[in-house]
Amino acid sequence: xxxxxxxxxxxxxxxxxxxxxxxxxxxxxxxxxxxxxxxxxxxxxxxxxxxxxxxxxxxxxxxxxxxxxxxxxxxxxxxxxxxxxxxxxxxxxxxxxxxxxxxxxxxxxxxxxxxxxxxxxxxxxxxxxxxxxxxxxxxxxxxxxxxxxxxxxxxxxxxxxxxxxxxxxxxxxxxxxxxxxxxxxxxxxxxxxxxxxxxxxxxxxxxxxxxxxxxxxxxxxxxxxxxxxxxxxxxxxxxxxxxxxxxxxxxxxxxxxxxxxxxxxxxxxxxxxxxxxxxxxxxxxxxxxxxxxxxxxxxxxxxxxxxxxxxxxxxxxxxxxxxxxxxxxxxxxxxxxxxxxxxxxxxxxxxxxxxxxxxxxxxx
Amino acid sequence: xxxxxxxxxxxxxxxxxxxxxxxxxxxxxxxxxxxxxxxxxxxxxxxxxxxxxxxxxxxxxxxxxxxxxxxxxxxxxxxxxxxxxxxxxxxxxxxxxxxxxxxxxxxxxxxxxxxxxxxxxxxxxxxxxxxxxxxxxxxxxxxxxxxxxxxxxxxxxxxxxxxxxxxxxxxxxxxxxxxxxxxxxxxxxxxxxxxxxxxxxxxxxxxxxxxxxxxxxxxxxxxxxxxxxxxxxxxxxxxxxxxxxxxxxxxxxxxxxxxxxxxxxxxxxxxxxxxxxxxxxxxxxxx
Numbered sequence: 001x002x003x004x005x006x007x008x009x010x011x012x013x014x015x016x017x018x019x020x021x022x023x024x025x026x027x028x029x030x031x032x033x034x035x036x037x038x039x040x041x042x043x044x045x046x047x048x049x050x051x052x053x054x055x056x057x058x059x060x061x062x063x064x065x066x067x068x069x070x071x072x073x074x075x076x077x078x079x080x081x082x083x084x085x086x087x088x089x090x091x092x093x094x095x096x097x098x099x100x101x102x103x104x105x106x107x108x109x110x111x112x113x114x115x116x117x118x119x120x121x122x123x124x125x126x127x128x129x130x131x132x133x134x135x136x137x138x139x140x141x142x143x144x145x146x147x148x149x150x151x152x153x154x155x156x157x158x159x160x161x162x163x164x165x166x167x168x169x170x171x172x173x174x175x176x177x178x179x180x181x182x183x184x185x186x187x188x189x190x191x192x193x194x195x196x197x198x199x200x201x202x203x204x205x206x207x208x209x210x211x212x213x214x215x216x217x218x219x220x221x222x223x224x225x226x227x228x229x230x231x232x233x234x235x236x237x238x239x240x241x242x243x244x245x246x247x248x249x250x251x252x253x254x255x256x257x258x259x260x261x262x263x264x265x266x267x268x269x270x271x272x273x274x275x276x277x278x279x280x281x282x283x284x285x286x287x288x289x290x291x292x293x294x295x296x297x298x299x300x301x302x303x304x305x306x307x308x309x310x311x312x313x314x315x316x317x318x319x320x321x322x323x324x325x326x327x328x329x330x331x332x333x334x335x336x337x338x339x340x341x342x343x344x345x346x347x348x349x350x351x352x353x354x355x356x357x358x359x360x361x362x363x364x
Numbered sequence: 365x366x367x368x369x370x371x372x373x374x375x376x377x378x379x380x381x382x383x384x385x386x387x388x389x390x391x392x393x394x395x396x397x398x399x400x401x402x403x404x405x406x407x408x409x410x411x412x413x414x415x416x417x418x419x420x421x422x423x424x425x426x427x428x429x430x431x432x433x434x435x436x437x438x439x440x441x442x443x444x445x446x447x448x449x450x451x452x453x454x455x456x457x458x459x460x461x462x463x464x465x466x467x468x469x470x471x472x473x474x475x476x477x478x479x480x481x482x483x484x485x486x487x488x489x490x491x492x493x494x495x496x497x498x499x500x501x502x503x504x505x506x507x508x509x510x511x512x513x514x515x516x517x518x519x520x521x522x523x524x525x526x527x528x529x530x531x532x533x534x535x536x537x538x539x540x541x542x543x544x545x546x547x548x549x550x551x552x553x554x555x556x557x558x559x560x561x562x563x564x565x566x567x568x569x570x571x572x573x574x575x576x577x578x579x580x581x582x583x584x585x586x587x588x589x590x591x592x593x594x595x596x597x598x599x600x601x602x603x604x605x606x607x608x609x610x611x612x613x614x615x616x617x618x619x620x621x622x623x624x625x626x627x628x629x630x631x632x633x634x635x636x637x638x639x640x641x642x643x644x645x646x647x648x649x650x651x
Contacts, residue, residue: 124396167514170510170559172560187421191421206546243470260563262560269567269568270570273578280578285585288589295593302601306604324614328618332621332633
C-alpha cells in the first residue's frame with residue numbers, strides 16, 4: 001500500500017509534466033489545461049516556481065523548444081547533441097508517463113470482501129469481483145470500491161437519555177437496540193438511495209416501534225425479545241428491498257428493554273412480590289415436609305409398639321404405665337394425701353422449706 | 365500553416381483551449397444518481413437520464429450526453445430515493461387523546477420536467493412536501509382511535525396517508541414510495557404523567573396479586589400437609605383407639621412433667637391420693 005501511494009504520487013507529478021509538454025501539439029484530453037509551467041527546462045521544480053508567473057517568457061522558450069525539436073528531426077540538422085538528448089528524454093518520459101497512467105488507471109486490485117463498481121462516463125457498466133480487474137483508463141471508466149463483507153452497526157434508541165416507546169398495552173418502554181447490516185448489492189447501494197445510513201436508521205426506528213406497538217410490555221421486557229428482533233429484521237428487509245437499497249439486514253440486537261425510570265420502583269416491587277410469594281411457598285413446603293415426616297414417624301412408632309402390645313396387651317400396658325410413672329414421678333416432690341381427711345404420709349414442712357428455698361433462689 | 369503556427373503560438377493556444385472547453389461543455393457526463401433537464405434559453409427542451417421504473421441500473425440514460433454549449437443549460441435533479449421528514453406534531457385521535465407523531469416519507473422524482481416547472485429545486489420541493497405530509501398525517505390519524513394506532517391497522521392508515529399525499533405529489537412529478545410513522549409518543553405533561561401513574565398502579569396491583577397468590581398457594585400446601593398427616597395418624601391409630609389413648613397419655617405425661625429431654629424440669633409438686641391407680645400396690649391390698 002505504501003509503495004502504491006508513492007508511485008501514484010510520482011505518477012501524478014509526471015502526468016502533470018506530461019500534460020505540459022503535450023500542450024503545444026494540441027489538446028488531447030479533457031480537463032488538463034496546459035499550464036505554462038516550465039517543467040522540463042529547469043533544474044528543479046521548486047526552484048522554478050516563481051518563473052511560472054512570467055507567461056510571455058515561457059511561451060517564447062516553448063516556441064524556441066519547438067524550433068529546436070524540428071531542427072532535431074530534420075535531416076542533417078546541426079542541432080547540438082545536448083538539445084537532441086533532451087528532446088528524446090522528454091519524448092520517452094512522456095511515453096513512460098502515458099504507460100504508467102494507463103496501467104494505474106486500468107488495473108484495479110479489489111480486496112477480498114470488496115467489490116469495484118465500474119462506471120463509464122458516469123453510467124454503471126459492471127461490478128468487479130475480488131482480484132485484479134481490468135477497465136478502460138481513467139477518464140473513460142472509473143472504479144469505486146465498496147466493502148460488502150463488513151458488518152456495519154447502527155445504534156438506535158436510548159443510548160443518550162430515555163427513549164420511550166408505546167407498547168401494545170399502552171405502556172411505555174425504554175429501549176436501546178442496534179441494527180447490523182452490510183451492503184449486498186453495491187451498485188444499488190450507491191445509486192438508489194440518497195442517504196442510505198439515515199434511511200436504515202429511520203426504517204429501523206419505524207419497524208421497531210411498529211413491532212413494539214403490537215406486543216405487550218411484559219413480552220417486550222421478558223422472553224419474547226428474540227421474536228421481536230426477528231420480526232423487526234424481517235420488516236426492515238422488506239422496506240429496504242422496496243427502496244431497492246442493496247442493503248442486507250444481518251440482525252437486530254436489543255441491548256436494553258426497561259420500564260421508564262419514573263415507574264421503575266413499581267416494577268421492582270413486582271420482583272420483590274415475586275420473591276415474597278416464593279418465600280411463602282417455600283415455607284409452606286418446608287412445613288409440609290416436616291409435618292409429613294413427623295406424622296409418618298409417629299404413626300410408624302405407634303404401630304411398632306402396637307405390634308408388641310398385641311402379643312401381650314395387659315403386661316405391656318402395665319409395664320409402660322409403670323415406666324412412665326417412674327420417670328414422671330422420679331424428679332418431682334410427691335405428697336400423698338388420704339382424702340377426705342388430710343393425713344400426710346410424707347412430712348409436709350420439709351416440702352414447704354424446700355419450696356421456700358427454691359422460691360428464694362428463683363427470686364434472686 | 366506551419367508559418368502560422370510558428371508566428372502565432374499564443375493565439376493558437378487560446379483557440380485550442382476554447383475548443384477544449386466547448387467539447388467538455390457539449391458532452392456532459394450524466395451520473396447514475398442524477399437526471400437533468402436541458403433548458404434552452406429558459407425553456408426546458410429535453411430530459412437526460414430520466415427515471416423509468418423498468419430500467420435497471422446500467423440500462424439507463426446515464427453516461428455521455430450532448431447539448432448545445434452556451435445555449436442550453438443543465439438543471440440537475442436527484443434520481444435517487446429521497447426523504448422528507450415531518451416536523452413532530454401532536455395529533456388528536458377520535459377518542460380525544462393526544463399523541464406526538466413523527467413520520468417520514470420516501471419519494472422519487474419520476475417526472476423531472478414537471479418537478480422543475482412546479483417546484484424549481486429539490487430543496488423547494490422538500491419544503492413544499494413537508495407541510496403537506498404533516499397535514500395529511502394529522503388528517504388521517506385524526507380518523508382513528510388511539511388504540512388503533514397501536515395495532516397492525518396503523519399500516520393501513522399509513523397507506524391512506526401515502527395515497528392522499530401521492531395525489532398531491534404527482535402534480536410535482538413526484539412519486540411517494542411510502543409513508544411511515546417513525547415515532548408515536550405521548551406528549552409531555554399530563555398524558556405522560558397519567559400513563560406513568562397507570563403503569564405504576566398496574567404494577568402495584570400486580571405485586572399485590574402475586575403476593576396474595578403466593579400466600580394462597582402456601583396455605584393450600586399447608587392444609588394438604590395437615591390433611592395428610594391426619595390421614596396418616598387416623599390410619600395408624602385407628603387400629604386400636606383404646607391403646608392409642610393409653611399410649612398417647614403416657615407420652616403426654618412424660619412431656620408434661622419432664623419437659624423436653626435435655627432440659628431440667630421445673631420444680632413440680634405432685635399430690636397423690638392413695639386411691640390413685642399408681643399407688644394401688646402401695647396400700648398393700650391386691651386388686
